[in-house]
Amino acid sequence: MGDNRSFLQNSFLTFTRQIANIAIGVLLLVVLARILGPGRQGKYSLITLLPTVLLTFLTLGINTSTIYYVSKGEVELNTVYNNNILSGLFLSFISMMVGAVVIYFFSDHFFNQTPHVLLYFCLLSLPFMFLREFFQTVFQGLQDFKLYNTAMVINQFSILASIVLFTLVLGWGLVGAISAFISGNLITVMFMIRALKKQHKLKARLHSFSFAYFKKSVKYGLKVHISNFASFLNYRIVIFLIGYFMVDSAVGIYVTAMNIGERLTIFAASFSNVLYPKVASCESEEERNRLTSVVSRNILALSVSLAIIGALVAKDLIVYLFGGEYRESAGLLQIMLPGIAFLSVEKILSNDIAGRGKPELNMYLSIFNVGFNFILNVFLIPKHGLAGAALAATITYFVSFICKAFMFRIVTKEPFHRFLLIKKEDIRLYKRAAMKVKLRRHA
Template sequence: MSNSFVKNTIMTLSRQISGILLGLLASIIIARSLGPEGNGLYQLIVLLPTTLMTLLNLGVGTSSVYYVGQKKYDIKDIIKTNTASGAVLSLVAVIIGLIGVMFFSDKFFEGVPPNYLYFILLIMPLLMLNDFYLVIFQGVQDFKSFNSLALLRQLAALISLVLFIFVLQIGLVGTVIAFIVGVVTQFILTLILLNKNLKTNLLSGSFSKAYFKESFSFGFKAHFSNVLSFINYRADIYLISMFLNPAAVGLYGVAVSIAERLWIVSQSISSVLYPAISSSSDVDSKNKLTSVISRNVLFFSIIAGIVFYFASDLIFRLLFGEAYADSSDILKMLLPGIILFSVDRILSNDLAGRGKPELNMYTSIFTVASNIILNILLIPKVGIAGAAISTSVTYSLSTLVKMFLFKRETGVSYSKMLLLQKEDLILFKRLINKAVKRS
């Protein structure tokens, strides 16, 4: 494991921890100030542009990381082409969003005033372009800029949230505007860093037809998988809104936001792993790197999961108040799938980095279908607990399938993927000894 990989991972992990703290503080402010129903409305509002971006980005971001790592095209040409693609795709997203709000808001966004949904659509172009530009820094492995931009977006949103909620006291409107402020801030800072660090801007370079074709050809495989994964993540929110009410969305959303904090390590490592695998030609090194990461991520996720399980009642009552006490049980139901899925994230990025994103796509088709069916069967019968059970089961199934595919592709045994090895224990011992000596 190279020093640069470790350094980038630690840097990304530090940003993730900082981001979690900022995100948690924002979640607490929104949850306490708006209550379960208002919190549910906010989650449904911001879910609209997030869903549209995920459905319509066509894998351009994933392709950008891959082709920047391959050094096949000039970065300036990639940025120029991404700008054109982002402008067109965001326009399509806005049109589809408008149609969706006009005809389906009562079904999927029950209780949400349509004006909020129309307003949030204005941010689609910047949201799309942010994604297309941010991955350029990931592709060149400039993780200082990559992490700073993501963190500053959260910080700007949090500061705005405090202003709108506590000073101006404009409630739900303030939370939506704070979300938009975060997106706009990230866009402006991204343009500055593109010019400063990569010596380029949106006017530099040329539109590359060759890259455009290859990016969509490669990206569509990853895109379809990402769309299915997103549906797997968020179908439960839409179905809870359809079968229940915004208050149920608020209770469930808070539980999910806390449970997904367990992915901090796997998210940090997978962000660094993808470009590292994409740019490496040493198969043995790639196999060893991913297997070491996979089993260690699982080990620490299990430990964190145990802590979350026993501390969940205290977490929700202390941070969110008695109104969210029921979210604790939902968190406990989510934990088995959340823990296992930390391995899925690592294996998915490895397979994509090897140029085989279609394997993730095939898995996602199966798991999404299972998730939707289970949600439709269980939510009407047992409420939000049904959504939690469905999510946990399908996350677990997805991980098991990815493990099988990774073993088939690499020959790495399941034990090396999942169980700590002697070399890991030796490394832990060295780290502990160093820490003791420094103290």
């Protein structure tokens, strides 16, 4: 019972911090949209997407294996910390070299309207992005979700504050927005180093790199890594394709709808981040099945409800926040929302499967999704423009959800209704929680 309470407390803590993260993130989107406009915002999205793709591609799964091995307590924590620092710096250097080659040879194809010097400049963010990624998974493996979520909030807030300084105060425009992206990641890494040193007594001993742990972490992590990278491409490849088939302003319109839609996955993200290390550390198969089933069916009900509400208010909300230039984003968001609701549940099921030590199952489906989504976008974008891209996303998310539900059913032997349909006991749980809140207010 204590473990369940801990899981709920961590999930609720993550949820409340995610609320702050989303609020800052939406404000960041609004500031960027208002200052840059669709054209320059599209350029910003394409420029910052390049290091993000390189980060996702070249982590080698070390971030995911960190969660897995730290949560199991199989590796000395300081060894993980030291390895992650050196691995992060080395892989970021490789990423910068790869990025420079991509810009030099392929920028005219995918970034033809984007200043190439800013593409090179944005590569400077990679060392901080790698260290941020590798440090935050240490927090996640330790199930220290207070610091984990605080770091996420600091990342969003520091980027926002830097954008206000560099664009509004100093008037640097697109250069200022890219500078803010770099400085935001730097500030986050500095906070994480201080927190890991102060709260968990970790010290950097860069001479004590463990090749044995590195080999072990990559061997496990690569299975998850291929799946994560394929999933990332599945969500982001459309941005490159829109940039290829259309203009940068179209990228800005689409990215606005996509970013708002992704904010609606808050419930899934809150529980999913806590679920992975929890499932990995569980000893009872029955407890794993029960825990994920409860989370999955409730997230599905909440996500569908949010999608319906979002569809109803999308037009007025987006025009109010971002301005009339982004009116088309509202229609795109309405097309995406059904798929995003199913994506929320798929993330829960994916983390459960990975936490059981079967990440290769997620990998196979993710590879299929990339090919399927690519074909849909190549067919639909030239014919239907941005609406075609949004429709491709929803179709891909729904097909992926159906496949993942069958996977989970095969792995766990749980009936579909147990992890997909809300039950009376869940309603009673909500009533008890509401009653407790009411009693506390009157106390």
